[in-house]
Each structure stands twice: as C-alpha cells, then as structure tokens.
Amino acid sequence: MAREKNRRRQTPLIARANSHRLFDSSVGPLAVAWNERGLVGVQLPESSAKKTVERLAARANSSADLGATAPKWVERVVESMRALLSGAPADFSAVPLDDGKIPEFHSRVYAALRRVPQGQTRTYGELAVAAGSPDAARAVGQAMRKNPWPLVVPCHRVLAADGRLCGFSAAGGLELKATLLRAESAIPAQKRRALKPKTLQAKAKTLDPKVALRHLRKSDERLSTLIDRVPYTLASATVGTTLEALLRTIVYQQLNGKAAATIHGRVLDLLPGKRVEANALLSIEPTRLRAAGLSHAKIAAARDLAQRAANGEIPSLAELSLMDDEAIVERLSEVRGIGRWSVEMLLMFWLGRPDVLPLGDFGVRQGFMHLMGRKEQPSAEQLERHAERWRPYRSVASWYMWRAVDEARAALAEKPAPTSRKLSKAR
Numbered sequence: 001m002a003r004e005k006n007r008r009r010q011t012p013l014i015a016r017a018n019s020h021r022l023f024d025s026s027v028g029p030l031a032v033a034w035n036e037r038g039l040v041g042v043q044l045p046e047s048s049a050k051k052t053v054e055r056l057a058a059r060a061n062s063s064a065d066l067g068a069t070a071p072k073w074v075e076r077v078v079e080s081m082r083a084l085l086s087g088a089p090a091d092f093s094a095v096p097l098d099d100g101k102i103p104e105f106h107s108r109v110y111a112a113l114r115r116v117p118q119g120q121t122r123t124y125g126e127l128a129v130a131a132g133s134p135d136a137a138r139a140v141g142q143a144m145r146k147n148p149w150p151l152v153v154p155c156h157r158v159l160a161a162d163g164r165l166c167g168f169s170a171a172g173g174l175e176l177k178a179t180l181l182r183a184e185s186a187i188p189a190q191k192r193r194a195l196k197p198k199t200l201q202a203k204a205k206t207l208d209p210k211v212a213l214r215h216l217r218k219s220d221e222r223l224s225t226l227i228d229r230v231p232y233t234l235a236s237a238t239v240g241t242t243l244e245a246l247l248r249t250i251v252y253q254q255l256n257g258k259a260a261a262t263i264h265g266r267v268l269d270l271l272p273g274k275r276v277e278a279n280a281l282l283s284i285e286p287t288r289l290r291a292a293g294l295s296h297a298k299i300a301a302a303r304d305l306a307q308r309a310a311n312g313e314i315p316s317l318a319e320l321s322l323m324d325d326e327a328i329v330e331r332l333s334e335v336r337g338i339g340r341w342s343v344e345m346l347l348m349f350w351l352g353r354p355d356v357l358p359l360g361d362f363g364v365r366q367g368f369m370h371l372m373g374r375k376e377q378p379s380a381e382q383l384e385r386h387a388e389r390w391r392p393y394r395s396v397a398s399w400y401m402w403r404a405v406d407e408a409r410a411a412l413a414e415k416p417a418p419t420s421r422k423l424s425k426a427r
Contacts, residue, residue: 016040019160021070022053023378024080026085027179031056038096039150042081044176047319051312058311059148081151087183091119102148108132109143110153119184121157145330151326156180166324175322207354212393216400219353219389221373226400230407234399237350242317244276245350246335249342250301251294263293266300278309301337308335315410318350348395357387357394367401 028045029052043056048125066157070078077095093114099107112130116122122130124137124144131140131335144155160166165174209232217224251267252260268274270284270292275379282303289299308314313334320328328351329343341360346351357366365377368386372378378386390397 010285017301018020019070020053020056021074021078022049023082025082027176028052030081032074032077032081033057033059034070035098037098037100039074039077039149039152040098042150042152044150046312047316048312054312059314069225077152084118084151085180085183092154095152097149097152099321102220104137105131105133105136106143106146110149113155113158114152116154116157118154121159121181123159123161125161127158141326150169151180166326166330174324207352207393207395209396212396215393216390216397220397223390223397223400226371226404226407230400230403232396234348241276242314242320242332243278243281243305245336245346246305246314246332246342247276247281247302250298250305253298253337253342266292267294268353280308281306282310297337301335304336305338320351325356346357348398353395355392357398358385358391359384361398363405364398364401366408367404371401371404378405 016035018035020031022029022031024030025045029049031043031053033040033043033056034300041057041059043052043055046055073096077092080090080092098112099110108131109127112127113122115130115316125134125138128134128140130135133139140158144158147153147155150156156200165177203277213227213232216302217227247267248310249266251264255263267289268276270288271277271280286299286303290296294302305314315323315328315331323331325347329340332346333340334337341358344356344358344361347356347360359380365383368383369375369377387394388395
C-alpha cells in the first residue's frame with residue numbers, strides 16, 4: 001500500500017464571523033454565521049444543537065455570543081430557510097455573501113447554482129457549462145463539497161448525470177438531501193418511494209460478496225481468472241467508535257503490521273480501561289505518547305483528532321452510515337494526518353463500503369499492472385477508466401489487486417536462481 005504524507009487538512013476556508021445564531025427547523029437545528037460584509041456560513045443539522053453550532057463556530061472561527069441580536073437581513077434569511085424546508089417559496093438571490101476566501105472557480109459555480117429555480121435540479125456537467133467551464137464537472141463536485149452556504153447556495157439541487165443523489169457532506173447525508181428535495185418537490189413523485197432512508201442506506205452500503213463476484217467475473221475476463229484462483233475473504237473489521245478507528249489509522253500509518261500493533265497496544269495501555277475517549281486521550285502527556293512509540297507528527301495528529309472529537313466535529317458511526325463515501329472523505333480529511341487514502345481504507349475495512357477505488361494506493365496500481373501483463377503502472381486516469389466496469393464493487397476489485405501483488409511476489413520468490421553456466425553465457 002502507498003505511503004501517505006502526513007499533512008494538515010483544514011476545514012473549508014471561509015471568512016471570519018462576528019456573530020452566529022442557532023434556530024430550529026423542520027429538519028432539525030440549523031445555524032448561520034455572519035459579519036458586516038454578509039453571510040459567512042450556514043450549518044445544516046448535526047446530531048445535536050450543541051454540535052451544530054460548535055461545528056459552524058469552528059469553521060467560521062467565531063466565538064461570538066449566541067445571544068447576540070441578529071440584524072433584520074439575517075432574520076429574513078432564517079425565515080426564508082424555514083419556508084424552504086416547509087415547502088414554501090423562498091428567495092435567497094439578494095442575500096449578501098462574504099466570499100472573499102472562496103476560489104474564483106467556486107464563486108462562478110455558486111453564482112450559477114443560485115440561479116437554479118426552487119424545485120429544479122442540475123447535473124454536475126450542466127452546472128459546469130453554466131459556470132463557463134464545460135469540462136470541469138469533477139471540479140464542480142469539489143465546489144459542492146466545500147460550499148459554505150448550503151440552502152442559500154442550494155447544493156442539494158445538484159445530481160449525478162444519471163439522476164443519482166451523491167456528494168452531500170452534511171451529517172444527514174443522502175437522507176437529508178432527499179428530504180430537502182422532497183420539501184421543494186424537486187424529485188418526481190414516481191421516484192420518491194425509492195428515496196426512503198432504509199432504501200438509500202441499502203443501495204449505498206450493502207455488499208453481497210456472491211453478487212459482487214458474479215458481476216466482476218462477467219465484466220472483466222482477466223480479473224475473473226484471479227477470482228477463480230483466490231477465494232474472497234475481505235470482511236469488515238469490528239470497531240466501537242469513529243474516534244477509535246481513526247486513532248488506529250494514525251498509529252498504523254507507514255508501519256508494518258506487527259510494529260504498528262505493538263505501538264497501538266502501548267497507546268491503549270495509557271488510556272483508562274483501554275477505552276479510546278477524546279478527553280482521556282487529550283490528558284495523556286505528549287512525552288508518554290512519544291515513549292509509547294508515536295512520532296511527533298503522529299502525536300500532533302492524535303491530539304488534533306481527540307480535540308475535534310471533544311468538540312463534536314467527528315461524526316459517529318451512525319452518522320457516517322447516512323453519509324456517502326465522498327462526503328465521509330471530505331469530512332474526515334479535515335483531521336490532521338488523515339488524508340484521502342486513510343479514509344478510503346476506513347471505508348473499505350471498517351465501514352464495509354463496496355465501491356471504493358483507492359487510486360493513490362501503490363498496491364492497487366501495482367496489482368493492476370501485474371493482472372494486465374503491463375510493464376509499467378497505470379496512471380490514475382487509466383486505472384479509473386478501466387475500473388468503470390467494476391462498479392459498483394470496486395472495493396472487491398481493489399482487494400483483488402492486492403492479491404495480484406501477492407501472487408507476483410510469490411512467483412518471484414519461487415523462481416530458481418540462474419546456474420553458473422547460464423551466468424557465464426550471459427556474460
């Protein structure tokens with residue numbers, strides 16, 4: 001597997017707020033933050049009102065008093081949001097936004113999205129065209145995930161090319177996105193029955209290995225031969241909390257399994273009852289974590305993780321179950337030392353998500369090279385293009401790429417050394 005650089009991922013860059021306000025709505029507690037230039041951010045419901053306002057305050061770097069009186073224009077925004085969520089007409093076109101820290105392309109996308117009428121939707125491709133960059137559909141997806149003003153800039157109105165709901169990073173995930181679209185009648189009536197929460201979760205997260213293997217055998221002849229040779233044994237690991245899983249991920253980075261397990265055990269020994277809890281982890285002196293075997297970078301990452309968990313910024317496993325894969329990547333990559341690859345491993349091995357393709361993984365690319373009989377690793381684009389035939393079971397196919405590497409190594413180890421006669425002829 002690829003080594004992953006430790007790097008700090010910050011929450012989306014939005015302007016500093018002077019004040020923020022929490023309010024109730026038909027979908028739960030929402031919060032807005034503002035300054036003298038306009039609206040700084042909107043926070044959709046978290047698991048509690050406290051977590052909702054804490055997450056917005058952290059994003060907007062605001063410690064303002066929640067009891068501060070909101071100006072009239074902010075109160076009008078709040079009432080318009082309530083109206084929208086109740087299915088009534090709502091107009092946000094005149095709401096001032098402080099977008100000073102927003103990239104220029106994102107600003108164009110947001111401006112185009114604000115022109116999409118209530119009750120209508122657009123695809124990522126259509127929005128790219130409207131923003132003046134027809135080939136930038138993927139970049140539009142990034143803009144949606146970093147949107148500071150959901151509802152006001154209605155990212156819930158953006159769908160995949162085939163009409164699928166995707167890419168919604170709020171705690172409620174696709175269920176909340178479907179709820180928002182229902183509220184403004186943007187989903188055709190005949191499709192609404194298929195968007196109930198249980199159906200959404202089953203469609204996104206259930207993996208039947210027999211069905212997956214049957215699909216992969218039919219869609220890829222070379223992969224089929226590997227499946228015939230190697231039984232599929234990937235199963236989701238048992239984890240108590242998201243905090244526990246992410247701490248383990250940080251400890252295991254760039255280490256072999258045995259060394260990582262030893263250090264992880266030492267860290268757990270420092271916690272009361274070996275229970276991974278945010279405040280307990282924060283109370284451990286960095287010198288003791290260093291003595292347990294953690295590097296300075298991993299100590300900083302573990303403490304950042306614990307602080308975010310204590311602040312309510314780390315979604316629970318129940319909350320993650322309502323979020324799609326890209327939303328989870330975006331949310332958890334905010335933690336120091338946790339990048340895309342780390343979250344993809346969590347998706348595959350801890351959450352059992354069936355359609356994860358870790359393009360940055362060295363082993364997956366190397367396995368593809370061996371499987372296809374190539375002399376060089378594929379580019380990310382080449383691998384992604386070929387992997388389209390593996391959907392919606394790219395996690396299973398990726399697991400088999402690692403097995404292809406195992407086979408190649410075993411074959412190399414069994415290859416007999418050249419005899420002295422062969423060596424002399426070679427010279």
